[in-house]
Amino acid sequence: MSVTVTAHQSVGLPDEEYKALREQIFDAIWSELDPLERRIEDEEQIPNDVVVPILARIGALGLLVPREYGGSGLSIGQYLPIIAEFAKVQGGIRVMVHVHNSFAHALSEIGSDEQKLAVLPDCVGGVHSVAFALTEPGHGTGADLGSVAVREGDDYVITGEKWLITNSDIASHFIVFAKTADSEVSAFVVDRGTSGLSIEALPETMGCKGGEHGRITLSSVRVPASALIGSEGEGGQHLERALEISRVFIAASSLGTSERALQLSIEHSKSRVTFGKPIGSRQAIQRYLAEMATDIYALRGLLADAAQKWDSGRRIPAEAAMCKLFGLEAVGRVTDRALLIHGGIGYTRAHPVERLYRDARLNWLEEGTPTIQYMVTAAQLLDGYTFDDAFDVHDM
Numbered sequence: 062m063s064v065t066v067t068a069h070q071s072v073g074l075p076d077e078e079y080k081a082l083r084e085q086i087f088d089a090i091w092s093e094l095d096p097l098e099r100r101i102e103d104e105e106q107i108p109n110d111v112v113v114p115i116l117a118r119i120g121a122l123g124l125l126v127p128r129e130y131g132g133s134g135l136s137i138g139q140y141l142p143i144i145a146e147f148a149k150v151q152g153g154i155r156v157m158v159h160v161h162n163s164f165a166h167a168l169s170e171i172g173s174d175e176q177k178l179a180v181l182p183d184c185v186g187g188v189h190s191v192a193f194a195l196t197e198p199g200h201g202t203g204a205d206l207g208s209v210a211v212r213e214g215d216d217y218v219i220t221g222e223k224w225l226i227t228n229s230d231i232a233s234h235f236i237v238f239a240k241t242a243d244s245e246v247s248a249f250v251v252d253r254g255t256s257g258l259s260i261e262a263l264p265e266t267m268g269c270k271g272g273e274h275g276r277i278t279l280s281s282v283r284v285p286a287s288a289l290i291g292s293e294g295e296g297g298q299h300l301e302r303a304l305e306i307s308r309v310f311i312a313a314s315s316l317g318t319s320e321r322a323l324q325l326s327i328e329h330s331k332s333r334v335t336f337g338k339p340i341g342s343r344q345a346i347q348r349y350l351a352e353m354a355t356d357i358y359a360l361r362g363l364l365a366d367a368a369q370k371w372d373s374g375r376r377i378p379a380e381a382a383m384c385k386l387f388g389l390e391a392v393g394r395v396t397d398r399a400l401l402i403h404g405g406i407g408y409t410r411a412h413p414v415e416r417l418y419r420d421a422r423l424n425w426l427e428e429g430t431p432t433i434q435y436m437v438t439a440a441q442l443l444d445g446y447t448f449d450d451a452f453d454v455h456d457m
């Protein structure tokens with residue numbers, strides 16, 4: 062297998078500090094954020110004035126911001142259990158936390174020192190937030206772009222349309238992808254306040270409710286040349302790099318949602334009595350539970366392997382795509398089984414499995430559809446990727 066060793070090796074936070082941070086975040090997830098579920102689902106609106114200060118206070122907005130910029134600089138292995146825990150409660154909050162951390166992390170890897178210094182320190186307190194502006198209404202998935210950036214003296218002038226851009230309500234900066242030549246994609250850091258940039262909310266989503274995934278119009282938006290990330294034409298590489306590890310974050314979100322669905326299903330299997338016995342005593346229900354647990358166990362293994370490889374400094378395009386693909390299929394099966402176990406009451410809003418089922422569905426779309434994961438994985442396989450060094454049974 063060809064492995065590119067890069068500079069992203071990460072040891073993360075020292076153990077004791079990490080444990081304390083994680084405990085503080087887990088406590089707040091259940092004591093302060095979970096109680097907001099009904100309000101957010103009913104109003105289809107996250108109260109940013111309540112949620113963002115909580116997230117900032119508990120350290121959830123600086124998780125992947127490097128320590129030299131004031132963040133916690135977690136390793137991926139340390140971050141995954143935290144984003145998984147967020148995926149157990151109201152999904153809109155998970156998406157907000159995911160996008161904020163994922164693209165602050167991306168900027169920390171691909172941005173210049175000047176770009177990082179201007180944006181990252183204030184991400185930690187929630188004053189700044191980085192959003193990812195790739196998808197377009199008039200063009201295809203990924204690098205099929207209609208947005209263009211034209212060099213004019215010391216500036217670039219960007220024109221185009223983006224939509225479904227998460228955190229468009231709270232983002233201070235957007236990583237915008239645009240063409241600088243016919244087959245050349247480039248990436249820019251664009252300040253929200255730049256003249257010519259306008260944002261319009263899109264209709265509410267099926268699940269992960271309450272966040273804004275807006276439509277962004279760039280009408281001759283003039284940015285200094287220093288807004289370009291790297292060099293012209295490097296946008297494709299930046300895109301791959303940002304989405305690669307972010308796909309693992311989505312798979313971890315699938316894990317959290319699956320774990321919550323299983324926990325609720327076990328509880329329901331014990332408490333719901335039909336024909337004089339708890340439904341959990343029936344083999345049919347036991348089979349569902351066992352299948353759910355098997356998906357979760359497999360997904361945990363995939364995530365542990367991907368995190369370990371990334372943290373040791375490796376690129377993991379195939380592993381990340383497989384994690385994301387398996388994760389979305391697993392969470393689909395698990396939330397489906399959870400609904401079956403809950404019977405009719407699970408289909409009502411009286412029970413969180415109804416929300417988990419809807420929230421899970423976003424995992425299909427974030428960081429690319431299943432089709433894209435097939436394409437990435439197959440391209441790696443055809444380019445010589447093998448499992449040779451991925452699983453050494455002799456050492457076990």
Ligand SMILES: Cc1cc2nc3c(=O)[nH]c(=O)nc-3n(C[C@H](O)[C@H](O)[C@H](O)COP(=O)(O)OP(=O)(O)OC[C@H]3O[C@@H](n4cnc5c(N)ncnc54)[C@H](O)[C@@H]3O)c2cc1C
Pocket residue numbers: 160192193194195196197200201202203224225226227228266274423426427428429430431432433
């Ligand atoms: C709630 C939400 C939040 C989002 N947040 C963001 C965000 O923050 N930033 C951002 O940039 N995007 C975001 N997106 C967009 C998301 O990443 C895309 O919707 C997703 O990648 C699919 O792209 P598309 O909508 O353009 O679908 P399309 O490209 O129109 O695809 C439609 C179908 O055709 C298939 N398809 C398309 N092209 C091909 C091809 N060449 N070969 C084979 N199959 C193909 C797709 O797999 C899919 O099944 C968000 C979407 C949602 C719903």
